[in-house]
Amino acid sequence: xxxxxxxxxxxxxxxxxxxxxxxxxxxxxxxxxxxxxxxxxxxxxxxxxxxxxxxxxxxxxxxxxxxxxxxxxxxxxxxxxxxxxxxxxxxxxxxxxxxxxxxxxxxxxxxxxxxxxxxxxxxxxxxxxxxxxxxxxxxxxxxxxxxxxxxxxxxxxxxxxxxxxxxxxxxxxxxxxxxxxxxxxxxxxxxxxxxxxxxxxxxxxxxxxxxxxxxxxxxxxxxxxxxxxxxxxxxxxxxxxxxxxxxxxxxxxxxxxxxxxxxxxxxxxxxxxxxxxxxxxxxxxxxxxxxxxxxxxxxxxxxxxxxxxxxxxxxxxxxxxxxxxxxxxxxxxxxxxxxxxxxxxxxxxxxxxxxxxxxxxxxxxxxxxxxxxxxxxxxxxxxxxxxxxxxxxxxxxxxxxxxxxxxxxxxxxxxxxxxxxxxxxxxxxxxxxxxxxxxxxxxxxxxxxxxxxxxxxxxxxxxxxxxxxxxxxxxxxxxxxxxxxxxxxxxxxxxxxxxxxxxxxxxxxxxxxxxxxxxxxxxxxxxxxxxxxxxxxxxxxxxxxxxxxxxxxxxxxxxxxxxxxxxxxxxxxxxxxxxxxxxxxxxxxxxxxxxxxxxxxxxxxxxxxxxxxxx
Amino acid sequence: xxxxxxxxxxxxxxxxxxxxxxxxxxxxxxxxxxxxxxxxxxxxxxxxxxxxxxxxxxxxxxxxxxxxxxxxxxxxxxxxxxxxxxxxxxxxxxxxxxxxxxxxxxxxxxxxxxxxxxxxxxxxxxxxxxxxxxxxxxxxxxxxxxxxxxxxxxxxxxxxxxxxxxxxxxxxxxxxxxxxxxxxxxxxxxxxxxxxxxxxxxxxxxxxxxxxxxxxxxxxxxxxxxxxxxxxxxxxxxxxxxxxxxxxxxxxxxxxxx
Numbered sequence: 038x039x040x041x042x043x044x045x046x047x048x049x050x051x052x053x054x055x056x057x058x059x060x061x062x063x064x065x066x067x068x069x070x071x072x073x074x075x076x077x078x079x080x081x082x083x084x085x086x087x088x089x090x091x092x093x094x095x096x097x098x099x100x101x102x103x104x105x106x107x108x109x110x111x112x113x114x115x116x117x118x119x120x121x122x123x124x125x126x127x128x129x130x131x132x133x134x135x136x137x138x139x140x141x142x143x144x145x146x147x148x149x150x151x152x153x154x155x156x157x158x159x160x161x162x163x164x165x166x167x168x169x170x171x172x173x174x175x176x177x178x179x180x181x182x183x184x185x186x187x188x189x190x191x192x193x194x195x196x197x198x199x200x201x202x203x204x205x206x207x208x209x210x211x212x213x214x215x216x217x218x219x220x221x222x223x224x225x226x227x228x229x230x231x232x233x234x235x236x237x238x239x240x241x242x243x244x245x246x247x248x249x250x251x252x253x254x255x256x257x258x259x260x261x262x263x264x265x266x267x268x269x270x271x272x273x274x275x276x277x278x279x280x281x282x283x284x285x286x287x288x289x290x291x292x293x294x295x296x297x298x299x300x301x302x303x304x305x306x307x308x309x310x311x312x313x314x315x316x317x318x319x320x321x322x323x324x325x326x327x328x329x330x331x332x333x334x335x336x337x338x339x340x341x342x343x344x345x346x347x348x349x350x351x352x353x354x355x356x357x358x359x360x361x362x363x364x365x366x367x368x369x370x371x372x373x374x375x376x377x378x379x380x381x382x383x384x385x386x387x388x389x390x391x392x393x394x395x396x397x398x399x400x401x402x403x404x405x406x407x408x409x410x411x412x413x414x415x416x417x418x419x420x421x422x423x424x425x426x427x428x429x430x431x432x433x434x435x436x437x438x439x440x441x442x443x444x445x446x447x448x449x450x451x452x453x454x455x456x457x458x459x460x461x462x463x464x465x466x467x468x469x470x471x472x473x474x475x476x477x478x479x480x481x482x483x484x485x486x487x488x489x490x491x492x493x494x495x496x497x498x499x500x501x502x503x504x505x506x507x508x509x510x511x512x513x514x515x516x517x518x519x520x521x522x523x524x525x526x527x528x529x530x531x532x533x534x535x536x537x538x539x540x541x542x543x544x545x546x547x548x549x550x551x552x553x554x555x556x557x558x559x560x561x562x563x564x565x566x567x568x569x570x571x572x573x574x575x576x577x578x579x580x581x582x583x584x585x586x587x588x589x590x591x592x593x594x595x596x597x598x599x600x601x602x603x604x605x606x607x608x609x610x611x612x613x614x615x616x617x618x619x620x621x622x623x624x625x626x627x628x629x630x631x632x633x634x635x636x637x638x639x640x641x642x643x644x645x646x647x648x649x650x651x652x
Numbered sequence: 653x654x655x656x657x658x659x660x661x662x663x664x665x666x667x668x669x670x671x672x673x674x675x676x677x678x679x680x681x682x683x684x685x686x687x688x689x690x691x692x693x694x695x696x697x698x699x700x701x702x703x704x705x706x707x708x709x710x711x712x713x714x715x716x717x718x719x720x721x722x723x724x725x726x727x728x729x730x731x732x733x734x735x736x737x738x739x740x741x742x743x744x745x746x747x748x749x750x751x752x753x754x755x756x757x758x759x760x761x762x763x764x765x766x767x768x769x770x771x772x773x774x775x776x777x778x779x780x781x782x783x784x785x786x787x788x789x790x791x792x793x794x795x796x797x798x799x800x801x802x803x804x805x806x807x808x809x810x811x812x813x814x815x816x817x818x819x820x821x822x823x824x825x826x827x828x829x830x831x832x833x834x835x836x837x838x839x840x841x842x843x844x845x846x847x848x849x850x851x852x853x854x855x856x857x858x859x860x861x862x863x864x865x866x867x868x869x870x871x872x873x874x875x876x877x878x879x880x881x882x883x884x885x886x887x888x889x890x891x892x893x894x895x896x897x898x899x900x901x902x903x904x905x906x907x908x909x910x
Contacts, residue, residue, distance in 0.1 A: 122762050128755060225766055226767070227766060227768065228815065229766065272737055274736070299766075299767030299771070299812060303808075303809050303810075303811050337812070556797045556798055557796050558797075630787075631787050633789050633792065
């Protein structure tokens, strides 16, 4: 490159050269000055940025670009024993409008023609009415604001709408209408099993039932995503990016069968209506495994709308409500007496209407003639007098020990919060009358689940298996972690269990439980009508119940139905049809084969005649 | 570049300072004059053209071309990467839409298979709770239990569902229900007639006559054409009585032939 020879002359500072091209020189100087000033400004800025607080400014810049996003861990589902969804998390949206930015008219793109059109707010509200299922006035109040009221910058139009509704609502095109995503808990079965599942608060916190007790497993751990965005909000591809994965919650599979649960709920609701009872509940348990197939309540919380139900019924009454069991409590007395070998089922007794022991007069609920009957007959006809005769052959301590072994007065933990242990004081604290009343199920309290546990032990050949409600936890990758099966414990001998089962069959064949018979199956059980203590301490109501098992020669399922404080005449109270309805459904669902053997019930009365009236 | 060094053109024994100009040839000093010297001018001479210039230009051109190519590559790469980013966003949105649709359908299915929904649908179709069932022990050929016919008034109860509908007033703004209604209408468009089947009720013990049609009030329904070929009913309007509140008519039941 040859140097421009003529050009160099201009730069010379020689006098004649300057005179020759004065304009060029000035221009050049000015340009140089401008360049210098700009350089100075840039230099100054550079110094400012790099010299004074380079780290802070760099940080501020990164902060401006960086976005941190919480990756919400997906809450696990609650499933029934067949894997059907009882509770699942779903995506929902809240629609929010800024009333201050709202104009009476706006333009939008017509979906069909693609042209821009003008729409008035009234027209938009009219379009939203069918979408959001609210009337125009309510919508107007939330979107435009009430007449004369101050305009709100943040007004909820609708809460918890499905993505579909949200998309349709946004397509209406109101400029200041936005949506906010949130997760909501969905209970597709509604109030079926609601009092077991519990519910969540509006802001997504576990509040009750299994949702609360299993929160640690269901909840999982939230993750985090850090990335940089450009001015248009799209991620800068090469920039820093950090991702901490969320750990999703585990699914929880229950032992509950939702079909049986529903049938049981229907049955207890019908019973509650019939006698206008305070509550009716039912427990269905698989005898061999202790698995709970249903915990039904006449008043069940709908987990999507817990506020509509009394707090008393937000957790199943089968675990929260303890009551004096009444005659179903005789099972413990008779089983203990048989196990201790102080009585035989066929032993003969003279049973009067009333019996006085240690100055305590024990009466039967119904006046009757004096009968010559067997021990099994006393059990079948549920006579308190005969029961006390047999029970008093054992010491108080012996009976207390046996009842403790059966789980009375102990908290049963099946994973439901606020389970009631009941009240069962040791014999030292018993008063003179209490030592006899405990023989026929008064003066101590237990829940319906306790009753089920006692019957499970007696029915399952004397082997106790703790009742369970949770079958398995399922990790997000699909691996199952079955809950360790409870250790079976032998409480009674096989012989005691067999004799007890035959006595229970006598109850259904010829005793107080004839309404509980199911065609084709051998049923055994025990009815009970206990007195219920009021808040002041005196008895002012009753609890009527029946617990039964099928088939009684080798029980598969047991159902306990309890009705608390029914109204009307006690002689009409029966939960028999409720029991047979739930039991039939259970037998049907699990394909339990009908019994082919004949009943092995004991004789009720001594002698040939077995047909005596109740009077 | 334009500067040529004097190496190689060193004058013979003459001090370097005597040579003026970078491009001067070696000069033989003129004899000194006493008179003041006139202003000396640098002697100009022709400099041969730089032979290496072309090569240099080519190298420069190559450099510029490479620079341009590199810049273009980076540009294209950047565009494609950020284009990919936009594509990712688009696909994410599509994925989200599909996930939402899938979720909505799953929820709808779960709602429909909830026991109270099934019971309500069954009641709507005029189905009733079965009577008691007898069973035959295949080993002993004995019949256990007594079968009884189902009664027309024994439709499944819906206490659970009723309470829910009573409690749920404005909460139900889920459009799923409406979608379901639309879907049910569409699926009911082509019901296939069920194949002719004789009553499955087992004859009860002690010669109880076999039970009749399941529902007493139900009309016998359409007899299938002789030969038992199931007629495919398309576009047939059913009477209200046939539908009995449902969307497809109940299967016709035939008496067993003795």
